[in-house]
Amino acid sequence: MQVIKTAHELSQALAQQNAIAFVPTMGNLHAGHIQLVELAKTKNACVVVSIFVNPLQFGANEDLSKYPRTLEADLEKLKAAGADVVFTPSEQEMYPDFDASSNNTHQSITINLPSVANELCGAARPGHFSGMATVVLKLFNLVFFNGAKTRVAIFGKKDFQQLFIIRDMVKQLNLPIEIIAGDTKREADGLAMSSRNGYLSPAQKLEAPRLYRALGLLVDAVKQGRTDFAALETQTTQFLTQLGWVVDYISIRSAETLLPATNADLKLVVLGAARQGTTRLIDNIEFTLKPN
Numbered sequence: 001m002q003v004i005k006t007a008h009e010l011s012q013a014l015a016q017q018n019a020i021a022f023v024p025t026m027g028n029l030h031a032g033h034i035q036l037v038e039l040a041k042t043k044n045a046c047v048v049v050s051i052f053v054n055p056l057q058f059g060a061n062e063d064l065s066k067y068p069r070t071l072e073a074d075l076e077k078l079k080a081a082g083a084d085v086v087f088t089p090s091e092q093e094m095y096p097d098f099d100a101s102s103n104n105t106h107q108s109i110t111i112n113l114p115s116v117a118n119e120l121c122g123a124a125r126p127g128h129f130s131g132m133a134t135v136v137l138k139l140f141n142l143v144f145f146n147g148a149k150t151r152v153a154i155f156g157k158k159d160f161q162q163l164f165i166i167r168d169m170v171k172q173l174n175l176p177i178e179i180i181a182g183d184t185k186r187e188a189d190g191l192a193m194s195s196r197n198g199y200l201s202p203a204q205k206l207e208a209p210r211l212y213r214a215l216g217l218l219v220d221a222v223k224q225g226r227t228d229f230a231a232l233e234t235q236t237t238q239f240l241t242q243l244g245w246v247v248d249y250i251s252i253r254s255a256e257t258l259l260p261a262t263n264a265d266l267k268l269v270v271l272g273a274a275r276q277g278t279t280r281l282i283d284n285i286e287f288t289l290k291p292n
């Protein structure tokens with residue numbers, strides 16, 4: 001496994017590769033990430049993983065400085081999983097005008113996203129998805145455009161809105177890249193694996209799977225025929241709030257457009273974001289209704 005820090009070395013390492021399967025990450029890898037690497041391994045391609053905590057997608061009051069950085073352990077996990085190349089650029093490598101004293105990327109050309117990026121997670125995290133999409137496009141440029149003809153990028157379904165936005169960006173910008181979605185990996189109690197779970201206290205960790213269970217109850221209610229989506233969202237929000245959660249949103253949406261669900265939609269997704277203390281957890285469940 002090659003560990004590469006610069007764009008120049010990366011282009012040299014990938015120049016002879018015909019097929020690349022790419023898994024972008026921010027490190028602090030858990031079994032959910034490794035499952036994405038395993039999916040990449042099935043593509044018969046050179047498996048490239050990036051580890052980069054992207055300042056551009058963190059708001060001023062977010063956890064950029066305390067975001068867990070565990071490079072040595074990550075590299076061991078990636079080696080065991082069979083990754084071929086790991087790209088671990090510095091901030092200066094990704095953002096040539098980066099100012100370390102203020103964490104300012106000085107990236108003045110960014111991806112302008114449709115309004116869906118300001119909803120759900122985007123409502124609580126202004127600019128987050130534009131920063132995410134911008135770095136993903138930069139990584140795509142560095143990883144894919146060294147001669148490879150087959151280009152696959154893999155993203156987890158846990159970040160459903162992120163996946164939706166990336167697919168839309170690839171479509172609207174005509175990027176010759178196939179996007180593949182990997183399933184959410186869960187703990188035995190249902191909690192979706194996330195690097196942020198490490199912030200939870202033991203008591204919060206016990207409570208955390210309730211978000212997934214609450215979304216599951218909502219799915220059951222819709223499957224049983226309830227169509228009063230707004231009331232269901234409010235009910236679930238109140239239920240979690242009574243148990244001490246601070247809910248950002250609970251929302252039933254079309255899985256195809258990410259617009260608020262209507263009675264005509266059959267492919268649905270229920271998404272939620274809520275805080276245990278200062279830790280913000282997100283989760284979602286996709287489901288399909290039978291036509292009447």
Ligand code: PAF
Nearest residue numbers: 024025026054132135159
């Ligand atoms: O999902 C993540 O870890 C990040 O948003 C990504 C896609 C690596 C971009 O920084």
